[in-house]
Amino acid sequence: MxxxxxxxxxxxxxxxxxxxxxxxxxxxxxxxxxxxxxxxxxxxxxxxxxxxxxxxxxxxxxxxxxxxxxxxxxxxxxxxxxxxVGRTFQLVRPFPALTVLDNVLIGGLVHGDGVAAARARAWHELDRLGLAGLAARLAASLTLPERKLLELARALATGPxxxxxxxxxxxxxxxxxxxxxxxxxxxxxxxxxxxxxxxxxxxxxxxxxxxxxxxxxxxxxxxxxxxxxxxxxxxxxxxxxxxxx
Amino acid sequence: MPFEVILNIAASGGLTGLVYGLAALGLSVIFGVSRVVNFAHGEVMVAGMFGAVLLADGLGADPLVAVPIVGLALFGTGWLMHRGLVRELIGAPEHRQFLALVGVAMVVMNGLLMAFGPDARGVRVPYAFDAYEIGPLLLDKVRVIAGGAAILVAAGLFAFFRLTALGTAVRACADNQLGARVVGLPVERLYALTFGLGCAVAGIAGCLMTLIVDVHPQLAPDYTLAGFTIVIIGGLGSATGALAGGVLIGLAEALAGIVLMPSMKSMVSFAVLILVLVVRPHGLFGRPAR
Amino acid sequence: MMAAPDPARRGRLLFGGFALVLAVWPLGIDDAYLVSVAITMLWFAAVGQAWNLMMGFAGQLSLGHTLYVGLGAYTAAALYVHFGIGPWIGVWAAVAVAAAAGAVIGGLGFRFGVRGVYFALLTIAFAEFTRIGFDHLDWLGGSAGFFLPLDHDGALPWADLRGPPLLFYYLLLAYTLGLFLLCRAVIARPLGYRWRAVREDQEAAAASGINVFRTKLAAAVMSAALTAPAGVIQAFYYNNLFPDQAFAMHRSIEMILAPIVGGIGTLFGPILGAVVLTPLGEALTLGLEALAIDLPGLKQTVYGVLLVVIVLRLPSGVWPPLARRLGLGDAATRTPDR
Missing domain, CATH: 3.40.50.300 (P-loop containing nucleotide triphosphate hydrolases)
Known part of the structure; x- marks a missing residue:
């Protein structure tokens, strides 16, 4: 620098x-x-x-x-x-009753270009972090490491x-x-x-x-x-x- | 309107308010300890009123005599209610607790309706029309007794929480549930005890209320709401706040009955409730919780 | 057994069939009593759906929803009685008034951080305040009631809703189905996702860029606005309005039973709940009549027990497990494939 x-x-x-x-x-x-x-x-x-x-x-x-x-x-x-500025929480806070995909999709809505674009972004982040296989699971059912990755994916979807x-x-x-x-x-x-x-x-x-x-x-x-x-x-x-x- | 009349109305409103405050104290105690919002509180209070009416009709008992009997009975009911139902809701999402107790309220109120019918019933005590004259004040004896007894019961409850080991244990439980568990306090039983006490206090307030008004089942939701209004004004979990809030609401409603129409008086307490919720959600006397 | 591969398509077919049955049965069975029961059923399905939008999707508990029914009813009735303005125009005024009330309550509550039970109490306080206010509003009949004229000089019965019960039945059917489709559309849009995010965790939602205040306010206003037409229909069907009924707290609680029994936060739950509850209530009433027992509180007691049991044992309601058994998802909870 x-x-x-x-x-x-x-x-x-x-x-x-x-x-x-x-x-x-x-x-x-x-x-x-x-x-x-x-x-x-x-x-x-x-x-x-x-x-x-x-x-x-x-x-x-x-x-x-x-x-x-x-x-x-x-x-x-x-x-x-x-x-x-994207963030994760010390005590992980995914949206428990929503699916993994919807959790990340919600982060992707920030860009204001609609649900389909946010969903595409969500898949992209899930792929990147290796969570795609869990997409349909409820966030509440994930293990701690999975939830941490999920929160990271949600933060990434906001494009920080x-x-x-x-x-x-x-x-x-x-x-x-x-x-x-x-x-x-x-x-x-x-x-x-x-x-x-x-x-x-x-x-x-x-x-x-x-x-x-x-x-x-x-x-x-x-x-x-x-x-x-x-x-x-x-x-x-x-x-x-x-x-x- | 002459000043003495206003003063008299205010005084009797304040005395009635003490009884409201006692009932609200029960609500406050339950919330303060177990964070459960008892939406069936007014229903329990009206059950206490019917208890006093039954004892008066059957045995000719004065409502003051009914106080320990009804208090004990409703303590047991509250204890059982906790064991059978409320226990499962501790720590559950707020709206689930609330809705389950709305259900309980429906059952209790309509149970009373089925048992006693919709008509008003009252207790006639021999001193119903006696009054004390203190300076310019002319106070109904029944109101003075009801208000005084309410203060005594509240003081007893206060002494229980401050002076006895059991009361201290309950307070420890309220402050820090996990800590209480760690030091080996029987948290579940203390919660049940508290719920029982809260219901007993509501029932006792009900007994005292029969000195002042006639009872019918439809009073219950109004009392529940009045209890919430008072407790929210006083701050959920604050004991002195509950009594002070009760007096405040009693006064406000009595005075509103003069200024506006008597039937409009509870509008005032709802307006106060809205104001307090919006401006100071933890009440005028309460601290922010959590 | 036929295995339909796509649960979404299967769901649409089943729902279409359900709607068709509701549309056709009165043509074959001309029974005034059944029509009146069906009217009650659809009314509760519709208001339950509107309430569920706020509680089920955005997580905001309102226990004063009868306020919007009452305001809608009185607005349209006042326009009709005092100014000769018919319900088809009046309903828009009713929606506007209810939406404004929802905006005031939501705006105050959400701006000042009134949450959970406190918010629920705020909604009750507003409803009760309004009830007592209307008791003293002589222009609208006060506590003695406000009555709509039964006679009709217009040409068409539906123009001023002065028609037979069947007219109201079809009106309610259209309203209920329309609300269902509207809710289905909204929850698939960004707003619907934001609602669910706020319902699940406000802080995390805010950290994901969601304006929590506006999101909750949108739910409160929409829910209020969509409740108002039920009031208009009620006013013109019964032709009388009393503050003690229109704004009563027990009405607010009755209104939320169907979505709770059916399943909070699902789309079909409120309808299913009404389909279960209304006939159950009627059966109880009929049964008691047959046995010549006069117990006015029994139906409410049963509802109360049901509420406790559902909240304790089946908090997600009847519909989610049923939907699973039928091999369906609810659009509110379904995850689309990639």
């Missing part, structure tokens, strides 16, 4: 307070277009809160969030999605430029992690989708990400290349809890 390139996503001095409790404090970082950036930190560090602010669920108390230079603050989740993945690898077996890591790398390289992921599986973080941003108690404590960040004493401290009783 050259210095003059505006980042795809810029989080600028964002703070979120809930009734006096500060969940995220003056956090700034950028995600360059085409990159994979991981957001890590211990539980309660404010990662999901940050995701919810980027995707429009919460409004930051202070600060700006820009997508391609455009401020997202104050837009509702639907608008943010239409501007090209930026994909927010909230612990998409959590709860998966090592082989399943490897498969999904390969899928994500493929999406990033083949389609140029920028990814910001909250992740605890450090093996995957190291393998996938170009940059790692570390949050602890709502504050950014590190931001850099994966190898540099994991060697940072402050990061080690926050993860191992040296100061905790």
């Amino acid at each position: 050259t210095a003059g390139d505006p980042p795809l996503l810029a989080v600028e001095q964002v703070t979120k307070r809930f009734r006096g409790l500060t969940a995220v404090a003056e956090v700034s970082f950028t995600v360059p277009g085409g990159a994979i950036v991981a957001l890590v930190g211990p539980n309660g560090a404010g990662k999901t809160t940050l995701f919810n602010m980027i995707s429009g669920v919460f409004r930051p108390t202070v600060g700006a969030i820009r997508l391609d230079g455009r401020d997202l603050v104050g837009l509702d989740p639907a608008r943010v999605c239409r501007l090209g 430029r930026l994909l927010l993945l909230d612990e998409v690898l959590a709860g998966l077996r090592p082989t399943e992690v490897d498969q999904l890591v390969a899928v994500l790398r493929g999406l990033n390289q083949a389609l140029g989708i920028t990814i910001l992921m909250v992740e605890h599986v450090m093996r995957a973080v190291m393998a996938l990400s170009d940059r790692v941003v570390v949050l602890d108690h709502g504050v950014k404590i590190a931001d850099g290349a994966p190898a540099t960040v994991v060697a940072d004493p402050r990061v080690i401290e926050s993860y191992l809890g040296v100061e905790e009783p």
Whole structure:
């Protein structure tokens, strides 16, 4: 990336307070277009809160969030999605009583070109993620890994430029992690989708990400290349809890 | 209209409101603990009213004497209702709970209709026309007794939840169901107990209500709605809110009866309900839930 | 046994046959009682379908749907009695008034995040508020009732709906079938998919780019608007209107029984539910009459028990398992092949 390139996503001095409790404090970082950036930190560090602010669920108390230079603050989740931000949820939330195909089709409706086009898009994403064989099944009947893929497919069908993945690898077996890591790398390289992921599986973080941003108690404590960040004493401290009783 | 008259109407409205508030308290307790919305609450209350009428007709019992008997009977009914039906609905989608209890309400109300017929029946106590004179106020004795008893029962319920081990266990269950299970509380039985208590309180409020009005089965849906209105104004799950909401609705309806036509008074409570739902969905006294 | 390969085609054939039977039987059997029962049946099928659009597809529980019946009935009746405007024009005014009421309730409720049971209570509150209001509206007869003149000076009985019951039967048949086809068309469109997404999970729907408020509002307005003609038909069939009946809460509950029994969120469920429930109710009434028992609450008690049993034991209703047994899908739940 050259210095003059505006980042795809810029989080600028964002703070979120809930009734006096500060969940995220003056956090700034950028995600360059085409990159994979991981957001890590211990539980309660404010990662999901940050995701919810980027995707429009919460409004930051202070600060700006820009997508391609455009401020997202104050837009509702639907608008943010239409501007090209797709997301998955920490606790997977497919539409349980709908079929796999319809789940993804609904994501594809964002483009506003009708059901048939959305259905074609849905098949395309199901093929890409290897879910086509499950198309007629109800989402509620899927296994956890399948549901995670389904949610990813639904997000992809919205045609995102930026994909927010909230612990998409959590709860998966090592082989399943490897498969999904390969899928994500493929999406990033083949389609140029920028990814910001909250992740605890450090093996995957190291393998996938170009940059790692570390949050602890709502504050950014590190931001850099994966190898540099994991060697940072402050990061080690926050993860191992040296100061905790 | 002279000020004293308005004051008198307001006072008797407030006293009646205490009884409404007690019934709503039962609804609130059930919701607060098990998150079940008892759509049959007014029906249970009217069942309590018929209980008081039966005891008065059969044994010449005063509604106050009927209170413990009806309370106990409806506690048992509520307990059984929970075991047989409500238990299966805990954690089910909201609309399923609601619709099942709508069904229960239909059964109870029409059961009462079949048992007692559509006509109004009342309890005649010897002190029906007595009144207390306090300054400019002339208060019906029946209303004072009903309102006072409602406060006593509410205080008893409050003491149960605050002071007894069992009550504390129920509150723990309400705060954190999983935590209560983990520490080994019999959550299912506590839910049944709560549902029983809620029904008992509704039945007791029904007994007290017979001091003030005659009973017929068609009152039930109105009482259910009044209960919801009060509880939503007071905040679902808030005990003091239920009593305060009851008094507020009692006052508002009584005063609306003066300003508008008496038959228009419940319009006021529906208007208040709409307003509260829209502006403060967790009620005037409640905290946001979940 | 003939195996029809395509369940969708088979479904269309069966539905066509069902519609044909409904259209033809009165020609052979001229029985005033049966016609009146069939009118009740179709009326509940139609309002159930309109309610199901909001609850079954968009997941928004309304327990005050009789409000739209009452508003539709009074609007058309008022235009006819006070201004001499016939029902064929009046029905459009009725639809507009009901749609406006649906927009107000939905708009207020959804804008302020009133959800689930609270929304249901809001709908009840509006219906009850309106009922008491109409009790005091002398221009429309108040609580003493509002009556439509029975005599008719026009040339054609159907122009002002001053005809025999059979006229109303066919009117309701057209309305019921039309609603079915309309709902079938809508749920296959983007709006229908958005409804189901919002029904399943509002947050996930929003994250998929769906404007949840507008989606729910569309359901509330359409459902209200499509309920209103049932009110118009009711007004001109019975020729009298009372607030205590038109806006009563127990009516709202009666209206939702058929779709619950038939299957919430299915297309054929509301019709099937009415086909099951109405004759059942009539049989009960007749049975009691035959036994000379006068128990006014029994029918409602049975309905109540049925409601509890269905919600507990068969929450998806009668139609989905039946459809499976018949080798059919319901268009609301069927997945088309690639």
